[in-house]
Amino acid sequence: MHKHKALVTGGSRGIGAEIAIALRCGGVEVITPSRSELDLLDPVSIDRYIEAHHDDGIDILVNNAGINPIAALEAVSAEDWARTLQVNLTAPFRLIQGFSPGMKSAGWGRVVNVSSIWAVASKGGRASYSSAKSGLIGLTRTTALELAPHGVLVNAVCPGYVETELTRANNTPEQLAAIRGTIPVGRLAQPEEIARFVAFLCSTDNTYLVGQALVIDGGFTCQ
Numbered sequence: 248m249h250k251h252k253a254l255v256t257g258g259s260r261g262i263g264a265e266i267a268i269a270l271r272c273g274g275v276e277v278i279t280p281s282r283s284e285l286d287l288l289d290p291v292s293i294d295r296y297i298e299a300h301h302d303d304g305i306d307i308l309v310n311n312a313g314i315n316p317i318a319a320l321e322a323v324s325a326e327d328w329a330r331t332l333q334v335n336l337t338a339p340f341r342l343i344q345g346f347s348p349g350m351k352s353a354g355w356g357r358v359v360n361v362s363s364i365w366a367v368a369s370k371g372g373r374a375s376y377s378s379a380k381s382g383l384i385g386l387t388r389t390t391a392l393e394l395a396p397h398g399v400l401v402n403a404v405c406p407g408y409v410e411t412e413l414t415r416a417n418n419t420p421e422q423l424a425a426i427r428g429t430i431p432v433g434r435l436a437q438p439e440e441i442a443r444f445v446a447f448l449c450s451t452d453n454t455y456l457v458g459q460a461l462v463i464d465g466g467f468t469c470q
């Protein structure tokens with residue numbers, strides 16, 4: 248049986264590490280390059296990675312890595328704005344551009360972009376993050392339209408609050424306790440709950456979900 252091969256960015260920890268586990272459980276070969284192999288902040292590193300691996304048979308791409316530097320509008324530096332757009336939006340664009348030709352040739356592929364609820368809603372201090380994650384949904388729709396005729400299905404997921412280092416770094420324990428009270432299911436998501444959903448979108452079981460930005464947030468944004 249054909250073994251699918253996935254490239255998962257940001258696989259060292261958090262949601263990305265759980266996505267790698269979930270895909271491996273489904274029989275997929277998973278590559279999770281370290282930052283020294285693929286630094287999404289560095290366009291040259293991205294180009295080199297694509298050049299070296301575009302013929303490796305990668306037919307699943309999960310653009311999971313992301314950064315979220317929080318700052319009030321007047322304090323957003325040009326550097327933080329550029330870094331956030333580079334890692335969260337430009338890097339996924341380049342990786343889709345680099346790896347989709349191989350998927351098209353194979354006639355099968357899956358791409359999942361990890362966006363955020365702060366793309367469908369927002370919160371103070373997230374100007375660069377919300378902009379980048381909203382852009383990622385636009386990228387998801389356009390690439391979905393271009394690639395679907397070739398058997399390559401592109402979708403985005405928009406997680407709510409997930410128990411990861413990123414969330415702990417951006418919220419004090421008191422803030423996290425308050426946040427729990429605002430989530431209808433009464434708790435944050437575990438990374439594996441997001442990962443299971445991503446693994447489904449990457450699988451042969453997903454045959455008709457295309458170009459969607461699927462919110463998975465315990466009911467937070469339906470209030």
Ligand SMILES: NC(=O)c1ccc[n+]([C@@H]2O[C@H](COP(=O)([O-])OP(=O)(O)OC[C@H]3O[C@@H](n4cnc5c(N)ncnc54)[C@H](OP(=O)(O)O)[C@@H]3O)[C@@H](O)[C@H]2O)c1
Nearest residue numbers: 257259261262282286287288311312313363408409411413
């Ligand atoms: N946590 C949440 O509540 C939440 C909610 C909605 C959406 N998300 C999104 O979900 C994704 C994963 O979040 P997380 O909470 O699991 O994050 P995390 O625990 O902070 O992990 C971030 C991952 O991204 C990688 N990364 C960061 N900058 C990179 C770069 N320049 N080049 C290569 N890799 C880089 C990190 O690699 P290193 O180990 O090298 O640092 C790490 O593997 C992100 O896109 C985030 O925006 C998270």
